[in-house]
Amino acid sequence: MPAGGRAFHVLDIGTQAYGDCLLFESGAAKVLFDGGHKGDDDLIFGQLKQRISQSGNALHVSLLVITHAHGDHIGSLPSLVSQGRLVADWALVADPDYGWGRATADAVTPSDSASDTIRGLLAAVHEEPPPSSYTDGELRQFIADAAGGEDEYKNMLNTLDQNGTHVVRHGRDNEAALLRAFQAIGLDVLGPTKAHLQAAAAEVLSAQNAALAAADAALRSDATGDPVNVLRRLLLQVPATDAMTDALVDAQARNGAAVNCQSTVVTVKAGKWHALLGGDMQFHSSVPTIEPHVRTLRAQLKKAGAFDLFKLSHHGSSNGWDRPLYDEIGKPKYLAISLGLHKGHHPDPSVLTDLQSLTNVTWARSDLNGHVTFTFGPTKITVTKARGKLNDPTPPQPDVAVASTALSRPPASQPSGIAEIVTRAPYGVPVTITVGSGAPQVASREGPPLDAGGPLPPLNLFAGRTLPRLLFVTSRDALADRIGISEATHALDALRAKGVLLYDELPTGASSRVAEAAVHEQLARARDVHGVVLLGGYSVVPSQRLFCLPPDLQDLVKPEEDAYDSFLVWSDDFYVDMNGDGRAELPITRLPDGRTPELVFAQLQASGQQRSNTLRRTGIRNRERPFADDVFKNVPGTGDMLQSAPATVDAPPHSIDGDLAYLMLH
Known part of the structure; x- marks a missing residue:
């Protein structure tokens, strides 16, 4: 120089x-x-x-x-x-x-x-x-x-x-x-x-x-x-x-x-x-x-x-x-x-x-x-x-993940009380774990080899019902990361066989802006769509987080004050806001994956019908959200609102069992 x-x-x-x-x-x-x-x-x-x-x-x-x-x-x-x-x-x-x-x-x-x-x-x-x-x-x-x-x-x-x-x-x-x-x-x-x-x-x-x-x-x-x-x-x-x-x-x-x-x-x-x-x-x-x-x-x-x-x-x-x-x-x-x-x-x-x-x-x-x-x-x-060529559009090579070593730690002394064990296996592979005087051991595994998985159940989508024309949206790869490759493929193939409108090409990790543009493009092409179904949690199909503190209150809340939810709500309405007025022009719902294929399969096969002569409702709310009780009163049917609170693993689980469910857990 x-x-x-x-x-x-x-x-x-x-x-x-x-x-x-x-x-x-x-x-x-x-x-x-x-x-x-x-x-x-x-x-x-x-x-x-x-x-x-x-x-x-x-x-x-x-x-x-x-x-x-x-x-x-x-x-x-x-x-x-x-x-x-x-x-x-x-x-x-x-x-x-x-x-x-x-x-x-x-x-x-x-x-x-x-x-x-x-x-x-x-x-x-x-x-x-x-x-x-x-x-x-x-x-x-x-x-x-x-x-x-x-x-x-x-x-x-x-x-x-x-x-x-x-x-x-x-x-x-x-x-x-x-x-x-x-x-x-x-x-x-x-x-x-x-x-x-x-x-x-x-x-x-x-x-x-x-x-x-x-x-x-x-x-x-x-x-x-x-x-x-x-x-x-x-x-x-x-x-x-x-x-x-x-x-x-x-x-x-x-x-x-x-x-x-x-x-x-x-x-x-x-x-x-x-x-x-x-x-x-x-x-x-x-x-x-x-x-x-x-x-x-x-x-x-x-x-x-x-x-x-x-x-x-x-x-x-x-x-x-x-x-x-x-x-x-x-x-x-x-x-x-x-x-x-x-x-x-x-x-x-x-x-x-x-x-x-x-x-x-x-x-x-x-x-x-x-x-x-x-x-x-x-x-x-x-x-x-120093090297290479200018204007090189070669995409970055994907990172190759290293699996966890999944080490076990023997207890320092004879265990007592509650032991909580978490394991994952392919769909349909039963796993037996024995908790004894030493570290937890996988004692036996029944069924086919671990890399083969069990047979996937046939899916009777929508319990055989014919639904209005809906657009299903997901990320094929991200959903596979959450519930398994075979399981995600099984669900998506069933949707295609049913003849629904399916867009499963959202890129993994897509921003809400990228996902919004992709969904709007699909809706512009198919104007006879009556609603949108997002398949997967927020890491599969991103949501929009909205700042909900009114302007007249913003000056009263200092940034350094602890606000654990930051006055944010998660919303999917932007996917069906076609004119930019902040309001949904179509119905939209989300089927969360729960990182388990059973939940995805169950939602896709829901009948939408009352299961008994008496309409039953069930609800659970965060104990810090008492306003949810007033909302629950408007849900038809009989049943109580439950409350969630910190609990140990030996506490009996809440039963969410009803024709209609209302959850307020944020």
Whole structure:
């Protein structure tokens, strides 16, 4: 790079999943964005020292930007700073209190009083999920790194401050002096606003509170009490009970989105060229409390003018890119994606397909291209890469999951009281478990070999009834993950044989926006549909979470106050809201999978007929939801409303047996 040169570098960050490390050069100004992964020290240092002057053992940057509090962005920076290998004149950093769920500096999070084991799990939920191919040793290290992440980050900020760096915490400190210092490179901070950061911090706290109870229950249910097994179940979504794993999965998704949405979004200029960098900002926020703030941020981007280069947010995820966003920022001709070369789900195949459709646009991705340099010349931008080809739409290779070791822990002494054993087997395979003086043992297995499964029962769909024309919607692969491949195929084949309208092509992990668009497209094609049936739980067909606190009350509720449900409700009505007025134009229902094929089969074969001369009703509600009693009074029939409350495994189960059932368990 000649003296006074101008360039933007997307560094090669190795083979770990995700990660950002970027360098912007304009004359003497050297701006480093994020630090890749923990352990990338030498890899990053080796690339930077070719472009940044050294003072003794230290690389000297004009400005260090840390966009948000995720480990794949903080990465190697604490180590480089503590070892004296990196110094900075200025640092624009993510505020640690916001990042770890403290809207105010004195706020208390669940981790503050939790055991070391629980604290490790909560810290793991705070991060982007690790690849399911991680070994137990890698997961153990992941938990340890996550557990120490907050303290390491704060220590790094203290070290920077002690070394004379002007540290500016976005959303806490005044940024006027920083912007004046870097006026020559057009540095501007477009967001998030303080209100945006507070809303995101409140969501982090809410997700951590939700994860606390689930993590504790998951640990107690595990035979070994090993947090690695709990994290493995979360990654594979193979639960001890459906509720606890689903709760952890939901908490991790909410926590990750909330931290990503704290990403500092900045612009810089190199001569006439204008670049936009936004960390992992999810410009399609799935969090209702944050979404209004994201819309405000997008309006700011549009006002900022046309950009020539855009680093795609969140490693090319679908929640960081769409065509309207591309249009709003001026249709930049140069695009970059930063991530490590690891099998997984980033960049999203739908994003790669969209990028491929763009004309006269050059884009690069560090997973396939290694170190990429965008050199800003007088009339054009030149793109060079270490390997591969530019504009490569090759989708990421799927991660190969590692199964849990499923260790058993012998009791330290003769057991007494209640023993709770959880096991899974293919449909139709009886399993006998003996609990004796030692560890639980699988004593015998009857029926066919475990990998063969038993015969699946024939399905008499709808009890032989002819229903109005309905659209059934599911994700074939996600449903198979929940109830088994053979069982999901059996149910879907039966629906096709019945001649119903079936759409089973939702991608696994689809966002609510993607799923909504797919359903609306199907409804537009078949206008004689009388209703929609969603087949599977929220991890199969996503729902929409709606923020239900009225505007006149929002100012009275502080973000840091504990609100365990965050004033959210889950709704499927958006799938049949065809005109955007917030109301359903068609009936819609959901058949949850319960992670068991028996439940799916039973629902598909329901007769809809009264089973006796007397109409019977049954109901169960959360003990904290007394309003449900008034609703239950309007359900026809005879029967009592039951209440749910914490119970031990020896408590008799509630019987949900009636012609009509009403549940209020949120």
